[in-house]
Amino acid sequence: MNGPVIFSAESDPAIRFHEVTKDFSTFDDPKHRLAKALGFATDAGRRFRALDGVSFEVRKGETLGIIGRNGAGKSTLLQILCGTLEPTQGSVYIQGRFAALLELGAGFNPEFTGRENVYLNASLLGLSEDEIDDRFDAIREFADIGDFFDRPVKTYSSGMYVRLAFSVAVHTEPDVLVIDEALSVGDIRFQMKCLARIERLRASGATILFVSHSLEQIKRFCQTAVWLESGRVKLRGDASFVADRFRDSELGAEVPIDNVGNARVPQSLPARIQSVSVSREYMEPFQDLSVEVRYSVLDPAIEGLLVGVAIKTLDDLHIFGPNTYLERIVIPQLQGEHRIEYRIPALPLLSGTYRIDVGLFTDKGLVCLDYISGAGKLIVSAPYFSEGLVYIEHQWRVHEG
Incomplete structure (x- = not known):
């Protein structure tokens, strides 16, 4: 498969992952890796299965969250979705204009300035030069990186990369937007700005696939969620339900715990x-x-x-x-x-x-x-006088005859 297949049938979902499996070969000896890359047959490598029969669909206008621990297969899934990796088995379909914010600087030429990369990246996302001209000022204003806009992006901090890449992606007005943890590089105020813009896109009918370690963002922002574990779908369904089940699992596993047994967050937050x-x-x-x-x-x-x-x-x-x-x-x-x-x-x-x-x-x-x-x-604890979880004020009326 040469990248995702784009289709347009109205009855189809915006994203369809069907029985996707991805295998990688690992080698102890670099010579064997080179031989494999050059197309020579070798049995020296070991197979690692990053995804194992993953299936899900995202309806038009829906926001799907992807959660899972590091190494669960989230990055592999996103790269297959974006066409930078091909699945070993299975198929991927996407409907409409597609934009993704994945690895920092993806689609950027480090020698080009921010201005030049706006035209490069937006054209890769499907905009014509006239369309880029029309949206150029809005892209620059949203990115808000000052004089760095006219400097080579190789001089940018990771936060500046994210600002410019996100601004270009959302101003293409995509039908399908994919966002991973790259947003977490930005400061809290920029995250708020991005989430507000994503909300506008969602309200306009865009389909969004959202990968985040923030379970509260998943619960409050997504309608549905998929929990990946060891390359497989462990659970999918209502976002709040899936996120809470994942949190329960993590609280019993490798989550930082304070001295009274509560999960804690890094103390560098504002x-x-x-x-x-x-x-x-x-x-x-x-x-x-x-x-x-x-x-x-x-x-x-x-x-x-x-x-x-x-x-x-x-x-x-x-x-x-x-x-x-x-x-x-x-x-x-x-x-x-x-x-x-x-x-x-x-x-x-x-x-x-x-x-x-x-x-x-x-x-x-x-x-x-x-x-x-x-x-x-x-x-x-109370003497038995009603059933259920809460007592609701009510009345009984008995009518004769």
Whole structure:
């Protein structure tokens, strides 16, 4: 297969991966690798299967998230999707104009200036010179790299590469956009800017395939998700469900754990949760409950902070989860430590054991800065008087005759 097949039948999905397998040969001796590259038969190599029968479809206008640990096969999948690798078996189909933001600088000539690379890269993505002229100012403004725009891209930082590459990709107005972890190289404010632009593309009907280690971005931004493990699809379906199952798996595996057993994030982020205190662990229905969240802001330029508190069952059913943005509560964003309290005057949970998750986000909840799963535990006990998870006010009426 020479790259993805582009088709246009309206009834077909925007992306179709069908039984895709990719094998690589590995060699201990460089001579054997060279012989293989030159087309000479050799049995000295070992086969490594990076993808093993992967299948999925993405409907038009849908955003699909791809998650998995390092080495799970995500990069191989994306390279096959973009046509830079050919599958050993299987087929890939894409409908419409296609743009991808993968490896830093892909499609750029390092000797060319940013200006020259705009024309080079946009033409590779299918725009005519007149179309590039029409969108040139918008591309330059969005990239926002100042005087570097007229310097060779070999002098760029990784963040500048991403800014220019993303700007070109989204201004081609693709029908299908593929984005991997390259966005994570940019600063938080640029990520927010990119996510807002992706949201506009999605609202206009574009199909997006989104690879991210941020499970909150996957849950809030994607409708569906695929979890890759050892080159195979371990789970696919609703994005929140798949992301939560992956998080559960990671919490029992190789996730950094603090001294109270919570997953932690790197402390270099612009804001993070310092502590969470829950007013009670044992309670009866309709008692009050308070959750105190202490957080610190390290970067005074960060904007749009919000705190979310979620009550979940132990098997991860999300019962209730408001956040300060949705309820129009402005929380402190100045540099330093801050404290907010979340209070439920009469919690209507029925008997059972529940957990409390707390997250610190920005960009309307799309960018997760810190998240503590199981920050608190609730054990609700009461004499039997109803069934279910929560008590809902209701009435009975008996009509005679």
